Amino acid sequence: MTSATTASADAILDAKSCTMQFGGLCALKEFSLAVGKGDLKGLIGPNGAGKTTAFNVLTGVYAPTTGDVVVDGVRMNGRLPHQINRAGLARTFQNIRLFKELSAIDNVKVGCLSDATPFFPRSKIEALRKEGNGALAYTFEAWGNYLDWWRAFLLTPGFLREEADIEERARTLLEVMGLAHRAEEAARNLPYGEQRRLEIARALATGPKVLLLDEPAAGMNTREKQDLMALIRQLRDQMGLGILLIEHDMKLVMGICENITVLDHGETIAVGTPEEVKRDPKVIEAYLGVESHELRA
Amino acid sequence: MAELVQHIINGVAAGTIYALVALGYTMVYGVLKLINFAHGDVMMVGCYAGYASAHTMGTTTASSFIGVTLVFLISVGACALIGFLIERFAYRPLREKPRLVALITAIGVSFTISYGFQLNLSLGGLTILPGASPRAFPEVITPADWLVVGDPNYPDIVLRNTQVISVLIAVALMAALQLLVFRSRFGVAMRAVSFDHRTSALMGIPVDRVIALTFMLGSALAAGAGVLYAIKDTRIEPLMGTQVGLKAFVAAVIGGIGHVPGALVGALLLGLVEEFVVGYGSSTWRDAVAFGFLIVVLLFKPEGLFGRVSAEKV
Amino acid sequence: MTPVTTSPVARVLQRVPVPLRGVFPFLVAIPLLACVHFATSGAPFFVILSLGVGVNVILAVSLNIVNGMTGQFSIGHAGFMAVGAYTAGLTSTILSEYGLSFLPGAVSDQVMFTLSLAVGGAVAAAFGFLVGLPSLRLKGDYLAIVTLGFGEIIRVIVQNTDVFGRALGLRGVPQWTSMFSCWFIVFLTIVVARRIAASTHGRSLLAIREDEVAAEAMGVNTTAYKVRSFVVAAFFAGLAGGVFAHYQSIVNPGSFTFVKSMEIVVIIVAGGLGSTTGAVVAAVFLTLLPEALRSIFLGLGVSSETAQLVDQARMPIYGILLVLIMLLRPQGLFGTRELWDLALFKPKGPEHFPPRPREGGAL
Numbered sequence A: 001m002t003s004a005t006t007a008s009a010d011a012i013l014d015a016k017s018c019t020m021q022f023g024g025l026c027a028l029k030e031f032s033l034a035v036g037k038g039d040l041k042g043l044i045g046p047n048g049a050g051k052t053t054a055f056n057v058l059t060g061v062y063a064p065t066t067g068d069v070v071v072d073g074v075r076m077n078g079r080l081p082h083q084i085n086r087a088g089l090a091r092t093f094q095n096i097r098l099f100k101e102l103s104a105i106d107n108v109k110v111g112c113l114s115d116a117t118p119f120f121p122r123s124k125i126e127a128l129r130k131e132g133n134g135a136l137a138y139t140f141e142a143w144g145n146y147l148d149w150w151r152a153f154l155l156t157p158g159f160l161r162e163e164a165d166i167e168e169r170a171r172t173l174l175e176v177m178g179l180a181h182r183a184e185e186a187a188r189n190l191p192y193g194e195q196r197r198l199e200i201a202r203a204l205a206t207g208p209k210v211l212l213l214d215e216p217a218a219g220m221n222t223r224e225k226q227d228l229m230a231l232i233r234q235l236r237d238q239m240g241l242g243i244l245l246i247e248h249d250m251k252l253v254m255g256i257c258e259n260i261t262v263l264d265h266g267e268t269i270a271v272g273t274p275e276e277v278k279r280d281p282k283v284i285e286a287y288l289g290v291e292s293h294e295l296r297a
Numbered sequence B: 001m002a003e004l005v006q007h008i009i010n011g012v013a014a015g016t017i018y019a020l021v022a023l024g025y026t027m028v029y030g031v032l033k034l035i036n037f038a039h040g041d042v043m044m045v046g047c048y049a050g051y052a053s054a055h056t057m058g059t060t061t062a063s064s065f066i067g068v069t070l071v072f073l074i075s076v077g078a079c080a081l082i083g084f085l086i087e088r089f090a091y092r093p094l095r096e097k098p099r100l101v102a103l104i105t106a107i108g109v110s111f112t113i114s115y116g117f118q119l120n121l122s123l124g125g126l127t128i129l130p131g132a133s134p135r136a137f138p139e140v141i142t143p144a145d146w147l148v149v150g151d152p153n154y155p156d157i158v159l160r161n162t163q164v165i166s167v168l169i170a171v172a173l174m175a176a177l178q179l180l181v182f183r184s185r186f187g188v189a190m191r192a193v194s195f196d197h198r199t200s201a202l203m204g205i206p207v208d209r210v211i212a213l214t215f216m217l218g219s220a221l222a223a224g225a226g227v228l229y230a231i232k233d234t235r236i237e238p239l240m241g242t243q244v245g246l247k248a249f250v251a252a253v254i255g256g257i258g259h260v261p262g263a264l265v266g267a268l269l270l271g272l273v274e275e276f277v278v279g280y281g282s283s284t285w286r287d288a289v290a291f292g293f294l295i296v297v298l299l300f301k302p303e304g305l306f307g308r309v310s311a312e313k314v
Numbered sequence C: 001m002t003p004v005t006t007s008p009v010a011r012v013l014q015r016v017p018v019p020l021r022g023v024f025p026f027l028v029a030i031p032l033l034a035c036v037h038f039a040t041s042g043a044p045f046f047v048i049l050s051l052g053v054g055v056n057v058i059l060a061v062s063l064n065i066v067n068g069m070t071g072q073f074s075i076g077h078a079g080f081m082a083v084g085a086y087t088a089g090l091t092s093t094i095l096s097e098y099g100l101s102f103l104p105g106a107v108s109d110q111v112m113f114t115l116s117l118a119v120g121g122a123v124a125a126a127f128g129f130l131v132g133l134p135s136l137r138l139k140g141d142y143l144a145i146v147t148l149g150f151g152e153i154i155r156v157i158v159q160n161t162d163v164f165g166r167a168l169g170l171r172g173v174p175q176w177t178s179m180f181s182c183w184f185i186v187f188l189t190i191v192v193a194r195r196i197a198a199s200t201h202g203r204s205l206l207a208i209r210e211d212e213v214a215a216e217a218m219g220v221n222t223t224a225y226k227v228r229s230f231v232v233a234a235f236f237a238g239l240a241g242g243v244f245a246h247y248q249s250i251v252n253p254g255s256f257t258f259v260k261s262m263e264i265v266v267i268i269v270a271g272g273l274g275s276t277t278g279a280v281v282a283a284v285f286l287t288l289l290p291e292a293l294r295s296i297f298l299g300l301g302v303s304s305e306t307a308q309l310v311d312q313a314r315m316p317i318y319g320i321l322l323v324l325i326m327l328l329r330p331q332g333l334f335g336t337r338e339l340w341d342l343a344l345f346k347p348k349g350p351e352h353f354p355p356r357p358r359e360g361g362a363l
Ligand SMILES: Nc1ncnc2c1ncn2[C@@H]1O[C@H](COP(=O)(O)OP(=O)(O)O)[C@@H](O)[C@H]1O
Pocket: A022, A025, A027, A045, A046, A047, A048, A049, A050, A051, A052, A053, A054, B311, B312, B313, B314, C362, C363
């Protein structure tokens, strides 16, 4: 089934048969998936199927045992999560991982790393890296950052301008996610649904090309869920993001995603449009199993 | 060659004492994921308890077999009690708090004990706190050379009775511990708690009691180590616990904290390395060695020699 | 409770023309410090006392960058102080033999003092880099132990090196520290710490403290940032060491033991990890406390031996204090708040929501 992945030529994120082994447990087997600009894809599967593991492999939290993750044509194996994030992949977490003590706006601001340092612009550093000049890129990056601290100490006009810029970007994002009125509130004081949305805002702040959302609607009521899905689609339409969505609620995913990958026990058991997936006997079997589980729980 | 053998003998003898203390760190870390900074100071208290009991008995009584046993038992009892109190009143209330909170508390307890003992305080002729000046530990075991190789006046190799006795006692205690952990019901409970104390509680394991007992056990081992150390070194002072404790902790970390045989290996390695530095280098560098060794090991194998890497679940 | 209000300083700064914002606080502080300097020149006892306080404030505020903002746990800060003290002391001992003849004596001294302090700070920062490196691989308790070990190793190295006077230490370091220079550096440290906290770099540090995995996923180079926080903190600890060396005139290993490191840890824990205000307040209070107790006891007519006992009891009292703070108020005096976050300065407390429900389901 894995070969059936729709590998679009202009994929921004391209996972090529990634396998993740934890000791004896194969949490993810030969996982392939491509997300391009404007794609809205779903990743579903019963509990423990390996969905979150797939995200962790894509974002560099775990290094895949075998297989490649390619972002924008660059192989990401061995890169650290922050480098992968800079390459254009941002994510949220299933167990909300906000910076709890910081205010909502500060959470978003953390994502807004300044892109323009007057000494070594980040774009140039990335260009160097693409040319395979990693060591030089690293040196520039490190020294650029030390110099950047000095700008913060001295409050140079350029630095102040950037801070103002970041502030504005953060406020805009909060507004987009409907959190403007919560800007000064500590993240841990926000209600559950707003925390989930804040995580999305924070991920968007990093300026991603592809956004990975790990069960963004978990714990929300139906109405909240529907609003969120509308919002997600809006993000895709307006910002031209590629979005990969993990969601438990079959109906929701079916309604919003154009392409769905189904995992079970780490294996990709189906890929296709919602209609195709819905009729797939393997999917039905896997899901019936899980539903009886959930009834017991 | 003879010199090398002598250094190995000394190193192993010192190492086994570190091992006993290191086991306490490792056990407590196992069940609580807490570095019990006060552990070395508990050992120091054990030394003073031994000192006080030997003094009360008088050196002649204390150096009889029963006397020595009694000195050990009293010191073990005192330490177990201290360990219990520390756990009950300082650590237990903080069990659900972030680990940093417990770590800071442990440092506080350590400070309170070691510097508290530096104060001079006596009530009606009874010394309560001994004061900063070092004291000579009574000769409860009369030193004798059991094995001398070479010229008796300038021997090549000497094996002292205290060295043999301390290695034997240490090995016996460690064997008993190993049996306890892997062959008894309590050991099973302890290991269960170390995996996950919430789930253990749900399974009906009396978690509080297991943790308290683990503390008492670790402290008792430290008491044994303390008395052995005092017999070997003959000098005791309130800050000795911090010194020995830190080194034992280093040994535990080198071996992979939470790993019982690892603590033994780490401690033996540390004892040997220290002995070699003192023997072939200079004794003034001795205190830096343990930490230098630690940093080198941690840089190359952060989980210690036998520890397992635990990937954080995301 | 989170920092939600902007600092009054920031609000004042809004009105200052942009190019002047960086220096404005110093333009205000320098004349003030000069006034204090001259006003107190007739009270040597007070000056000595306040220099001790100043050094501890620098140490506490800088350690707070690592322990409070970045959430690492360093317990070897005295090691950096030692590096700074010895390097600066040695530099100025050598420099003082030359002097800058084209300048008036006092000015030449101050120039060389500045130079020595800078050298001390820079070398300490280099050591901070070295010690920060293990933080790439070590977390929590392990890192704490490495920092502790580093402090001890520094002490042993100094004790075994001839240039540093072995156990006797350096003697005859010129006494160049003045009320003005000490408190200027205190001010500098505080300003830098606050500017870090309010910048994108500071937010990255706070993010690491809150959740390292999430910070990394948001593009923060967590390893590099941790090292940098060590470098900055070590630099200021080095300055503190330099200031200390130049008023004590004697630098010996006994001043930089584990006890000194712990004293600073107690201060920032008591003040509230993460709060610069807390670090300053606790540093002032806890440094003065033993002195105050001693004078109170002496004033009450207690014999000087008993007063001495109070001094000896300082360490166990620190210990008990640590335990009590952790048991009763683990967030310390200020938590992570600053002065201007207190209810006093707030228009109205923010409304609160019930805590979020526990999330269900597997990981
Ligand atoms: N760090 C890890 N170490 C060992 N096993 C893991 C780790 N992370 C995930 N797993 C296992 O991998 C499997 C897939 O988990 P996960 O990806 O979280 O499933 P889900 O599809 O519900 O998100 C589970 O059996 C889980 O226990």
